[in-house]
Amino acid sequence: MYQETKDRFTTMIDFFNSIIPLKQEEKELIRQYFHLRSYKKRMFVLQEGDVCQHLNFVLCGCLRMYKDDENGSPHILLFATEGSWINDLDSYYQEKKSLLNIDVLENAELLQISRQDIVKLYLNAPKFDRIFRILTEKNLVLLQNRMLENISLSAEDRYYNFLSNHPDLINRIPQVHIASYLGVSAEFISRLRSRRARNPLMGN
Amino acid sequence: MYQETKDRFTTMIDFFNSIIPLKQEEKELIRQYFHLRSYKKRMFVLQEGDVCQHLNFVLCGCLRMYKDDENGSPHILLFATEGSWINDLDSYYQEKKSLLNIDVLENAELLQISRQDIVKLYLNAPKFDRIFRILTEKNLVLLQNRMLENISLSAEDRYYNFLSNHPDLINRIPQVHIASYLGVSAEFISRLRSRRARNPLMGN
């Protein structure tokens, strides 16, 4: 009956299933505790100073999580697109005011779960403890690798790595943002590109 | 010492004073409970689905409150510029999820008061009960008149009325938004204008 909403959950259920297969009743819990919410471009999902109220799973669209420095320039911690998560865990679990912002680069649909509900979810289906543990471990590893790249590679190499690791994002995200994610200036990326345009062999 | 911030409050204190004169300690309460916050163009002050956390008094800039219909087209309930208020009272007092959006058309500075603090304000200075009652009554009357115009006047007359009632807004707000406020199509306004340009006597 409520087919449309049901379909939205499929993506998420597939996601969890790929980590650990779920039983029917566990799938039902997901339908029960997660809620769909749409955000338009430029809307904030989380603003600095607010307490993060939800975990966010991206069904479609594109978002970024970032911190503004004293001059107000953003430093991007994370991009998220369909099938990934974007959360300030510190603010969410500790109920602290967040230092971060999450906003929408491309109209998005999220599945969200509140702090109260995730507690219920863990109680009712301890399997999710394991699922989220695994998920978080994976993210930690990714972040560690990125950290390592950041302290060890040249700006140029970081950019070329980004290109090969996220070929999809290049055409979707303005390069100012990619610069801010890599911690380099936008002009620098521009120069790399034009250098490569003249000499197509570079960076391979 | 804190001269700049002090000056910001003057506008608001004058506003209240013009309704009922305030005593010194009541002015202090305003300084205590209201907080200054700046918003840039296109930022959201309130997003559909969130609970409205503040009453907003506009010091400068321009904002709109609107509802998106099923097709995602906005229908504008209210514009606010310097010296006026823009609130979803239902969401604010009942702590309901809002159906409305408030966003910024021109960089703005707001003075905001939270739900907890306005309760304290009413307790400490019951005069504000009366002030906000009067304020709200005035707004109700304005809204009623607008309602009446909407059900009784032609689209053309509504537009010309808007012109004479808000000559200031015409040069500030794109006409698509004015159309959405009046409940007519943008094309229709465009035609009125070009008709009048050819025959300058119209609509007087």
Add this chain to the structure above:
DNA sequence: AACCAGATCAAGAAACAATATTGATCTAGG
């Protein structure tokens, strides 16, 4: 039946905002 107020749709022009490029100059560390 023909008319009028106004909507809707599509296409183009004009105005404005965001993004990308380029050159010039500066700075810190090896």
Add this chain to the structure above:
DNA sequence: CCTAGATCAATATTGTTTCTTGATCTGGTT
């Protein structure tokens, strides 16, 4: 004192809003 890369300013390119115009449709009047 070189090199990698930043910063600043100017310009070019691209993309988004906004406005205008013509064509066509609709539901209620006379």
